[in-house]
Amino acid sequence: MPKPTPQAPRERYREQIRTEVKAHAWNQIATAGASALSLNAIAKQMGMSGPALYRYYASRDELITELIADAYRSLANALHHIADKKGDLAALAHGVRTWGLEDPHRYLLIYGTPIPGYHAPPTTTAISSEIMKTLLTAATATPTTPDEIDAHLAHHRAWAGDDQIPTTALHKALTFWTRVHGALSLELTGHLDGMDFDPGELFAAEVRSLMS
Amino acid sequence: MPKPTPQAPRERYREQIRTEVKAHAWNQIATAGASALSLNAIAKQMGMSGPALYRYYASRDELITELIADAYRSLANALHHIADKKGDLAALAHGVRTWGLEDPHRYLLIYGTPIPGYHAPPTTTAISSEIMKTLLTAATATPTTPDEIDAHLAHHRAWAGDDQIPTTALHKALTFWTRVHGALSLELTGHLDGMDFDPGELFAAEVRSLMS
DNA sequence: TATCGATAGTTAGAAGCTATAACCGCCCCA
DNA sequence: TGGGGCGGTTATAGCTTCTAACTATCGATA
Numbered sequence: 001m002p003k004p005t006p007q008a009p010r011e012r013y014r015e016q017i018r019t020e021v022k023a024h025a026w027n028q029i030a031t032a033g034a035s036a037l038s039l040n041a042i043a044k045q046m047g048m049s050g051p052a053l054y055r056y057y058a059s060r061d062e063l064i065t066e067l068i069a070d071a072y073r074s075l076a077n078a079l080h081h082i083a084d085k086k087g088d089l090a091a092l093a094h095g096v097r098t099w100g101l102e103d104p105h106r107y108l109l110i111y112g113t114p115i116p117g118y119h120a121p122p123t124t125t126a127i128s129s130e131i132m133k134t135l136l137t138a139a140t141a142t143p144t145t146p147d148e149i150d151a152h153l154a155h156h157r158a159w160a161g162d163d164q165i166p167t168t169a170l171h172k173a174l175t176f177w178t179r180v181h182g183a184l185s186l187e188l189t190g191h192l193d194g195m196d197f198d199p200g201e202l203f204a205a206e207v208r209s210l211m212s
Numbered sequence: 213m214p215k216p217t218p219q220a221p222r223e224r225y226r227e228q229i230r231t232e233v234k235a236h237a238w239n240q241i242a243t244a245g246a247s248a249l250s251l252n253a254i255a256k257q258m259g260m261s262g263p264a265l266y267r268y269y270a271s272r273d274e275l276i277t278e279l280i281a282d283a284y285r286s287l288a289n290a291l292h293h294i295a296d297k298k299g300d301l302a303a304l305a306h307g308v309r310t311w312g313l314e315d316p317h318r319y320l321l322i323y324g325t326p327i328p329g330y331h332a333p334p335t336t337t338a339i340s341s342e343i344m345k346t347l348l349t350a351a352t353a354t355p356t357t358p359d360e361i362d363a364h365l366a367h368h369r370a371w372a373g374d375d376q377i378p379t380t381a382l383h384k385a386l387t388f389w390t391r392v393h394g395a396l397s398l399e400l401t402g403h404l405d406g407m408d409f410d411p412g413e414l415f416a417a418e419v420r421s422l423m424s
Numbered sequence: 425t426a427t428c429g430a431t432a433g434t435t436a437g438a439a440g441c442t443a444t445a446a447c448c449g450c451c452c453c454a
Numbered sequence: 455t456g457g458g459g460c461g462g463t464t465a466t467a468g469c470t471t472c473t474a475a476c477t478a479t480c481g482a483t484a
Contacts, residue, residue: 010452010460017461033328035247040441051443052462060442112325114401116245125406149417152409159407174414175421182394189326194337195371197364202386205361209387209421222431222481229432252470263472264433272471 018056020046025067029105034064034115064109065121071106072127075099079134089138089172093180093207097200104188111181112189129159135173136165142211144168172210179206230268232258237279241317246276246327276321277333283318284339287311291346301350301384305392305419309412316400323393324401341371347385348377354423356380384422391418 007015024042039060043053057063075096082095100107120128150167157163160170183206186192187199236254251272255265269275287308294307312319332340362379369375372382395418398404399411 008452013461033325035325036328038441039443048462049464051445051464054443055461058443108325111398111401111403113245113247113320116248129406147417147420149413152413156407156409159409171417175418178394178398178414178418179391180394181398182390182392185397186323186390186393189323191323194341195368197368197371201361201364202390205359205383206387206390208359220481225432250470251472260433261435263435263474266472267432270472 014056021053021056021063022067022070025063026103026106029067029109030103033105034067034109037064039063061115061118064115064118065124068109069121069124069127071110072124072131074106075110076127076131076134079131083134083138087138087141089135089142089176090207090211092135092138093176093203093210096180097184097203100184100188107184107188111185129161132159132173133161135176136160136162136169139169139172139176140165142172144172145212147171176210179210182206226268233265233268233275234279234282237275238315238318241279241321242315245317246279246321249276251275273327273330276327277330277336280321281333281336281339283322284336284343286318287322288339288343288346291343295346295350299350299353301347301354301388302419302423304347304350305388305415305422308392309396309415312396312400319396319400323397341373344371344385345373347388348372348374348381351381351384351388352377354384356384357424359383388422391422394418 021042024045025037028037028041037060039053039057040050043050057066078095078099079092082091144166146168149171153170154167157167157170180203183199183203187203192199192202233254236257237249240249240253249272251265251269252262255262269278290307290311291304294303356378358380361383365382366379369379369382392415395411395415399415404411404414
């Protein structure tokens with residue numbers, strides 16, 4: 001769906017090139033990983049030479065920053081879509097996994113080793129907390145068991161925003177995150193490859209552990 | 213402790229330089245991450261110029277490979293040390309965390325986003341399965357609960373080697389790994405930074421979940 | 425002990441990257 | 455129908471990995 005705002009031709013062209021650059025960037029990331037992303041190579045692929053891309057992105061970091069924001073946006077959308085129809089915490093977990101398997105490098109761009117000098121801009125942190133919000137509302141609808149940590153979280157729950165959410169749900173959302181990420185990231189980084197069992201089964205088992 | 217084998221002076225010197233190079237490499241990794249590791253910079257720090265290091269490491273990748281192997285070795289040793297005195301699965305988990313906090317980049321070098329073209333040599337996979345073995349023996353000593361996955365793992369347990377280990381222990385060791393990595397890697401990559409609770413508390417809660 | 429070969433280190437240079445600077449020409453808007 | 459801004463170009467600096475060719479020195483062996 002194109003943006004409804006009718007833009008000046010210069011602006012339209014500019015935006016088109018930017019998305020084309022990002023398309024090539026994703027392509028490159030999917031094959032060789034984020035560290036191998038090269039503005040030069042992208043320019044060559046687009047039939048223009050080197051420094052031309054600096055008209056569109058001030059630096060390689062700026063491009064990566066936008067790619068990260070887009071990845072976050074994509075994940076948030078996928079999760080919203082799931083939350084809207086079922087809202088089940090288990091469905092969300094499997095949604096995260098299918099989203100991650102769709103393009104492992106995209107997942108790792110967000111949740112893998114951080115880029116050395118990179119600091120998340122407010123837009124991505126906003127999307128991140130948006131995702132957290134979705135998790136929290138789903139977590140309130142699932143059964144929870146009390147834990148020692150509840151006392152601690154009761155005093156450190158500013159990040160959750162909404163005061164209506166029970167403390168046990170905060171814990172549930174947090175463990176959702178760590179367990180989903182734990183099983184999925186090990187699968188995506190290939191650390192489960194040596195063993196011949198199905199990573200999906202292990203993931204499913206973790207999801208079950210979340211639902212009790 | 214120095215190696216007991218008395219080596220030829222040439223060989224001794226060679227080994228000394230190699231370890232000195234690695235020391236600088238670790239220093240550099242700890243500050244700027246693995247992707248910023250530069251042979252050139254290391255050479256300059258050591259007072260010699262550029263290509264001299266290629267006498268000691270055929271390529272940047274070879275150096276990184278050895279660093280990874282050393283990191284694995286270090287983690288394995290730390291875990292062995294713990295297993296020898298208590299053997300408790302919880303103690304092992306907290307051991308992994310303190311090892312990771314000691315040098316986050318070292319942990320991420322192993323368990324973070326993999327280097328694009330990197331394939332683990334047999335030595336590191338050997339250490340990896342050595343660690344797994346330690347986990348498995350510790351897992352047999354902790355209470356386990358049956359799960360659907362047990363049927364699957366019963367038919368895919370070649371990686372565990374030892375046939376004496378109960379299937380539920382395999383599952384326990386696996387979930388140990390995914391949960392410990394999940395909570396710890398999110399902490400180390402800074403994804404828990406926005407919230408003001410203590411990551412150690414969350415980690416401890418996950419460890420408790422492992423012990424039941 | 426004297427010699428000779430292996431080895432450590434050097435500089436030069438190719439190919440690649442990010443990024444800046446200076447310049448040209450076209451497009452679009454007034 | 456101008457004219458300013460913008461896209462694209464080449465040149466260049468400075469960084470990287472890594473190869474090639476050369477020198478000097480160290481050490482094992484005759």
